[in-house]
Amino acid sequence: DSGVTQTPKHLITATGQRVTLRCSPRSGDLSVYWYQQSLDQGLQFLIQYYNGEERAKGNILERFSAQQFPDLHSELNLSSLELGDSALYFCASSPGGWGSTDTQYFGPGTRLTVL
């Protein structure tokens, strides 16, 4: 158990819908990262937040957004869902921010299926 929690574990929804994935980092970690794992694209970095602020952006679609709240939990919002958005979404956390040498520890992931 990494100490990172993600809910829900599974999510099944229809095209065009909107969903929210939730992540709670390890105790004391200020950085949260979101990754997408799909058959087509492999594991890809989406976005990083550090202590409530966006710090880095990867291949995140405009239909996707994220935020980190004062209690440090983070949410990834996916809207206007398409079949291709079906994937495993991971959250990871680490203690530090920009330039930190910390290792990232991953949550168990949320499997999203878009029908």
Place this chain on the structure above:
Amino acid sequence: AQTVTQSQPEMSVQEAETVTLSCTYDTSESDYYLFWYKQPPSRQMILVIRQEAYKQQNATENRFSVNFQKAAKSFSLKISDSQLGDAAMYFCAYRSGQGAQKLVFGQGTRLTINP
């Protein structure tokens, strides 16, 4: 942009034997970190081992060790005394030592352990 390549989509090994998984990467940076993550059927991403580029000594964690060849940009993982529980997807990952801490992953190698 940095890239990570795992040229072996699948590997298999007899239980108790040794296996080596290959990884190469491309970067112009001198300060970076390399990781091996394991993804068992549960889909959890588990850190196996970490290597700092500035360290000449190869990292070791119990039965897991790496062969880090900085000039060749090679970072292989050796698993000794393979056990059934080692069966998983293994991902090699790169992270810059400065700035954004996103992980760049390879495509993965599926390791099968034959009893």
